[in-house]
Amino acid sequence: MSDAAPFVRIVDVLKRFGNAPPALDHVAGEILGGRITGLVGPDGAGKTTLIRLMTGLMVPDAGKVEVLGFDTVTNAADIQASIGYMPQRFGLYEDLSVQENLDLYADLRGLPLPERVATFDELLEFTDLKRFTARLAGKLSGGMKQKLGLACALLRKPRLLLLDEPGVGVDPISRRDLWKMVENLTAEGIGVVWSTAYLDEAEACDSVLLLNEGKLLFSGCPAELTARVAGRVFKVSGIAHGRRQKLARYLDEENVVDGVIQGEAIRLVMRPDTKPPGLNDNPHGPSAATTAPRFEDAFIDMLGGGPGGRSKLAETQTPFVIENGRPVIEARGLTKRFGDFTAADAITFDIPRGQIFGLLGPNGAGKSTTFKMLCGLLKPSAGEGRVAGFDLRRDAAEARNRLGYMAQKFSLYGDLSVAQNLSFFAGVYGLSGARKRERIQLMIDIFGFGRLLDMSAKDLPLGLKQRLALACAVLHEPEALFLDEPTSGVDPITRREFWTHINGLVEKGVTVLVTTHFMDEAEYCDRISLIYRGRSIALGSPDELKAQVVSAELPDPTMEDAFVALVQGSEEKEAA
Amino acid sequence: MWWTRLKALIVKELLAVLRDPKGRTVLIVPPILQLLVFSYAATLEVTNVDVMVLNRDNGHWSQDLIQEIDGSPTFRSIRFTDNPDEVRVAIDTQKVIAAIEIGPTFSRDIEASQPAEVQLILDGRRSNASQIVSGYLSRIVGTLAANTPAGKRTAPDAVSVVARNWFNPNLTYQWFMVPNLVASIALLIGLIVTALSIARERELGTFDQLMVSPLRTHEILIGKLIPPMMIGLFHITIYILAAVFIFGVPLRGSLLLLYGSAVFYLASVVGLGLFISALSMTQQQAILGAFLFMVPAMLLSGFATPIENMPSWLQPITYVNPLRYFLVIVKGVFLKDIPAVEVARQTIPLLLIAMVTLSAASWLFRRRLE
Known part of the structure; x- marks a missing residue:
C-alpha cells in the first residue's frame, strides 16, 4: 500500500442501537497514517461506536469501514492483528503489578519471548514507568494508568493505534506527556486516532472528525475550522465587577453568537462583520480586542450559536441578601487521613455570599476529598467545615437543608421517571402541598421537561440528564450549591446553558463551590484553590493565578498553562 | 416535615x-x-412405587398377598421374577425400590399355623422412601396375617391400633x-x-x-x-x-x-x-x-x-x-x-x-x- 492511501476509509456508515436515533448517521471520512486524527465530540456523539467499528468488534448497519485495506466485516481478524486499541477504561488488572500486566498482554498478543526484554525496556523507557514496575496497577495515578495502557497497546508495534478518550481522568501534565508520546509514534508512520470530548485537545490534532449526535459536522484540519471565526472573536476586558450580568446582556444581543467568562474578561464570538455592542462611549469603560479563535468558538458557531443569557431559573429565585456577615462556606484546616496517607492536608478557605469558588486539581489530588468533607459526606480527621454557619457534622440536617448537591456522575434515580425524581427530591427537602407543586411545575417549565415527564431518567440524553440533576439540586432554593465536576462530557451548548443558570443564581446571592478539571470551567470562578497532593498550592482569582506564571515565553498564559506551571513549581519546591 | x-x-x-x-x-x-x-x-409422600416379587410359593396365601399389594394405590407396578440375581440387578439399577421374597413353604406354614416369613429387600440409598415403603408393606402383611387361621384365633385378644390424624386428617x-x-x-x-x-x-x-x-x-x-x-x-x-x-x-x-x-x-x-x-x-x-x-x-x-x-x-x-x-x-x-x-x-x-x-x-x- 502506498503512503498516500488512507489507513481507514469510512464510507457512509450507519449504526443504530435499538429504537434510539442512530448512533452514527451516514458518517464518512478518512484517517491517514503518520498523523493524529482527533475524533471529537461530546459524550454520546458516537465516538466510541466509530472506534469499535474500526476494530471490527462491531459491524455497521449500512455502509462500510475499511482498515488498512481490509474490510471490517469480512477480515476482522487481519485488522485486529495489526492495530493497537486502548478502550476507555483499559483492561488493566489492578491486582497485578505493572510488569505482570505487561507480561500478561505480551502473552495475549503473542509477543515472542526473545523480543520481550527489549520491547519492555523500550516501552517502560518511553512511558517513564521504569521506576514503578513492581507497583500494582490499581495503585497508579490516572495518568500513569493511561501510560501503562498505552504501553500494553503498543506491545506489538501496530500500524494503527486507536485511543478511546485517553485524556479522561488524566491531569493536564500527564495529558501533555501522553500527547508527546503519541506524537513520537506518528513520526514512525503510525496512524493514531485520539478520541476526545475536550475541544482544546482537538485543536492540537493534525486533522479532526467532529461528531455531534451521530452526525459528522466537520472533517479536516482543525485550523481550517477555527479560521471560519477568525476576526470574530473578541476579548472584552475592563469589567472587573458585574461581568456575569454583562455576559448575560451580551448573550441576549442579536449579533453575539457565543460568550463565556474568562477570568475578569468576557470572550465573545460575533456574527460576521459585527463588533461587540456598547463599547464606544466611555474611554474608561470596557474595551474589546480581537483574539485568536479556538476550536470551541468555531464549534459553537457551527451549531448556530450558544443559548441566550437569560436564566428563568435565576429570575424566579428569591434573592439572598448580601450582608457583610460571615462567609457562607468555610473550610478551616480541613484534613483527611486514610491510614498513613493524607488525602487532604489543612485546607483552608472561605467563600463569601454570591461567589463561585473552584477546587481545581488533577484526579486523586484531594479535591473530591475536600469537597466531600465540606458537604458532610466524609468526616474530617481534623479541622472543620461550615455551611451557612452550621457545622456539617453536628447540625447536619439544618446545613443540608440549605445546600444543593450535584454529583459528578449522573446520580439521580435512573429507574424513576423525570416527574418521580422531581417529586422525590422535593419531598426529601421537605416541600409539600401547593409549594411542592409550584416548584416542580416551575422546573418543568424552565427546563422544558413537559413532554418527558414519564420517561425514565436513565433513558434521557446526557444533556437532559444534566438539566434534571440541576433541577433536582435547586428545587428547594438552596443557599449554597455544591457542584462536583458538573459538566464533564456534556456538549458545549448545554454547558453554556448550565453556566448561564449558575451565573444568574450567583447574582441572586447563591454561593457555589465547584470542583473541576475543565480549565474553561475554572474561568467562571471568582476564586480558585489549586489542590495538588492533598495541599492547596495556590489560591486566588483565575487572573491572579495566570499572572503568577507570566514569563517571557508565556506572555499570555492560559488557565492550563498556569495549572501546569504552578504544579511543576510546587514539585520543584518539594524536591528542593 | x-x-x-x-x-x-x-x-x-x-x-x-x-x-x-x-x-x-x-x-x-x-x-x-x-x-x-x-x-x-x-413432595415428601411416596407414590408411584415399583416393586419386584420373587414368589417361590404355590399356595393361595402368597397370591392373596400379591393381590393386596397390587391393589394398593401406592404401588404402580409389580414385576415378577424367579431369579434372585434379577432382584439384585433391578434394585441396583433402581428399576424397583423394594423386592419381596416369599419362601416355598409360605402357604403351607400358614395353613399349619406355623410362623411364616416374608423377606423384604429395600434400596437403602433412598433411605426415607424405603422406610415408608417398608411401612406400607408391613401394614399389608399385617392385614394378611390377621386373616390367617392363626391370626383369626388370636385376633380378639390382640391390641388394635386406630390412628386418627388431628389437624390434617x-x-x-x-x-x-x-x-x-x-x-x-x-x-x-x-x-x-x-x-x-x-x-x-x-x-x-x-x-x-x-x-x-x-x-x-x-x-x-x-x-x-x-x-x-x-x-x-x-x-x-x-x-x-x-x-x-x-x-x-x-x-x-x-x-x-x-x-x-x-x-x-x-x-x-x-x-x-x-x-x-x-x-x-x-x-x-x-x-x-x-x-x-x-x-x-x-x-x-x-x-x-x-x-x-x-x-x-x-x-x-x-x-x-x-x-x-x-x-x-x-x-x-x-x-x-x-x-x-x-x-x-x-x-x-x-x-x-x-x-x-x-x-x-x-x-x-x-x-x-x-
Whole structure:
C-alpha cells in the first residue's frame, strides 16, 4: 500500500442501537497514517461506536469501514492483528503489578519471548514507568494508568493505534506527556486516532472528525475550522465587577453568537462583520480586542450559536441578601487521613455570599476529598467545615437543608421517571402541598421537561440528564450549591446553558463551590484553590493565578498553562 | 416535615423496585417458582412405587398377598421374577425400590399355623422412601396375617391400633407445605429486597445524593425498612389467598394474630437484610450474602425436618432463626386455632431478634458512613 492511501476509509456508515436515533448517521471520512486524527465530540456523539467499528468488534448497519485495506466485516481478524486499541477504561488488572500486566498482554498478543526484554525496556523507557514496575496497577495515578495502557497497546508495534478518550481522568501534565508520546509514534508512520470530548485537545490534532449526535459536522484540519471565526472573536476586558450580568446582556444581543467568562474578561464570538455592542462611549469603560479563535468558538458557531443569557431559573429565585456577615462556606484546616496517607492536608478557605469558588486539581489530588468533607459526606480527621454557619457534622440536617448537591456522575434515580425524581427530591427537602407543586411545575417549565415527564431518567440524553440533576439540586432554593465536576462530557451548548443558570443564581446571592478539571470551567470562578497532593498550592482569582506564571515565553498564559506551571513549581519546591 | 421526607423516601423505594425490570423479576418469579416447586414437586409422600416379587410359593396365601399389594394405590407396578440375581440387578439399577421374597413353604406354614416369613429387600440409598415403603408393606402383611387361621384365633385378644390424624386428617402434604411457604416467601423477599436497596444505591452513586439531603440517618434507615416490609406483607397475603383458595388449606385461627406477628417477623428479617446490605459493596455481593444466610436458615427452622431430630448441639442455633418461630405461628393459625398466648410466646423471640438485627444494622450502617 502506498503512503498516500488512507489507513481507514469510512464510507457512509450507519449504526443504530435499538429504537434510539442512530448512533452514527451516514458518517464518512478518512484517517491517514503518520498523523493524529482527533475524533471529537461530546459524550454520546458516537465516538466510541466509530472506534469499535474500526476494530471490527462491531459491524455497521449500512455502509462500510475499511482498515488498512481490509474490510471490517469480512477480515476482522487481519485488522485486529495489526492495530493497537486502548478502550476507555483499559483492561488493566489492578491486582497485578505493572510488569505482570505487561507480561500478561505480551502473552495475549503473542509477543515472542526473545523480543520481550527489549520491547519492555523500550516501552517502560518511553512511558517513564521504569521506576514503578513492581507497583500494582490499581495503585497508579490516572495518568500513569493511561501510560501503562498505552504501553500494553503498543506491545506489538501496530500500524494503527486507536485511543478511546485517553485524556479522561488524566491531569493536564500527564495529558501533555501522553500527547508527546503519541506524537513520537506518528513520526514512525503510525496512524493514531485520539478520541476526545475536550475541544482544546482537538485543536492540537493534525486533522479532526467532529461528531455531534451521530452526525459528522466537520472533517479536516482543525485550523481550517477555527479560521471560519477568525476576526470574530473578541476579548472584552475592563469589567472587573458585574461581568456575569454583562455576559448575560451580551448573550441576549442579536449579533453575539457565543460568550463565556474568562477570568475578569468576557470572550465573545460575533456574527460576521459585527463588533461587540456598547463599547464606544466611555474611554474608561470596557474595551474589546480581537483574539485568536479556538476550536470551541468555531464549534459553537457551527451549531448556530450558544443559548441566550437569560436564566428563568435565576429570575424566579428569591434573592439572598448580601450582608457583610460571615462567609457562607468555610473550610478551616480541613484534613483527611486514610491510614498513613493524607488525602487532604489543612485546607483552608472561605467563600463569601454570591461567589463561585473552584477546587481545581488533577484526579486523586484531594479535591473530591475536600469537597466531600465540606458537604458532610466524609468526616474530617481534623479541622472543620461550615455551611451557612452550621457545622456539617453536628447540625447536619439544618446545613443540608440549605445546600444543593450535584454529583459528578449522573446520580439521580435512573429507574424513576423525570416527574418521580422531581417529586422525590422535593419531598426529601421537605416541600409539600401547593409549594411542592409550584416548584416542580416551575422546573418543568424552565427546563422544558413537559413532554418527558414519564420517561425514565436513565433513558434521557446526557444533556437532559444534566438539566434534571440541576433541577433536582435547586428545587428547594438552596443557599449554597455544591457542584462536583458538573459538566464533564456534556456538549458545549448545554454547558453554556448550565453556566448561564449558575451565573444568574450567583447574582441572586447563591454561593457555589465547584470542583473541576475543565480549565474553561475554572474561568467562571471568582476564586480558585489549586489542590495538588492533598495541599492547596495556590489560591486566588483565575487572573491572579495566570499572572503568577507570566514569563517571557508565556506572555499570555492560559488557565492550563498556569495549572501546569504552578504544579511543576510546587514539585520543584518539594524536591528542593 | 419529617413525614414529608420519609414519605418521599418510602415512595421512592417502592418505585425503584417496581420500575426496575430486574426488581420486578425478583418480586414475581421466585414467589411463583417457590409456590409451584414446593407444593407440587418437592413432595415428601411416596407414590408411584415399583416393586419386584420373587414368589417361590404355590399356595393361595402368597397370591392373596400379591393381590393386596397390587391393589394398593401406592404401588404402580409389580414385576415378577424367579431369579434372585434379577432382584439384585433391578434394585441396583433402581428399576424397583423394594423386592419381596416369599419362601416355598409360605402357604403351607400358614395353613399349619406355623410362623411364616416374608423377606423384604429395600434400596437403602433412598433411605426415607424405603422406610415408608417398608411401612406400607408391613401394614399389608399385617392385614394378611390377621386373616390367617392363626391370626383369626388370636385376633380378639390382640391390641388394635386406630390412628386418627388431628389437624390434617388425611395427612395432605400440601396442608403442611403451603403454610410453611407463607413464612419462607416472606424471608426470601424481605431479605433480597432489603439487601439490594442500599447496595443498588451504592452501585449507582445515588447514595451520596441521599446522604447530603436533609434526611437524618434514622430516617434513611426507616425509609429503607418499611418498603420491604410492605412488599413482604403483600407476598404473605398472596400466599395466604393461594393456600385457602387454590390448595384448600383450612384457615382455622385468627388472621389478626398472623398479621400482627408477621410485622415482627418481617422486622427481624429486614434487619438482617439491611445488615447484609450495609456489608456489601455491590448488588451481586448482596444477593450472595442473602442466599448465604437463607439456605441454612431454611434448613434450621423446622421447615422440612423437625428441629427435635437435629443433634442437641445444633438445636440452640435454631433459637436465633426468626423463621423457626414464625413457622409455628403460621402452621398454628392455619391448621389449628392457635391461642393468642402461644402466638405471643413465639412473637417475643421475634421481637428480640428484630431489636438485635435492627440495631446491629443501624450501627453498621452509621459506621459505614464514616
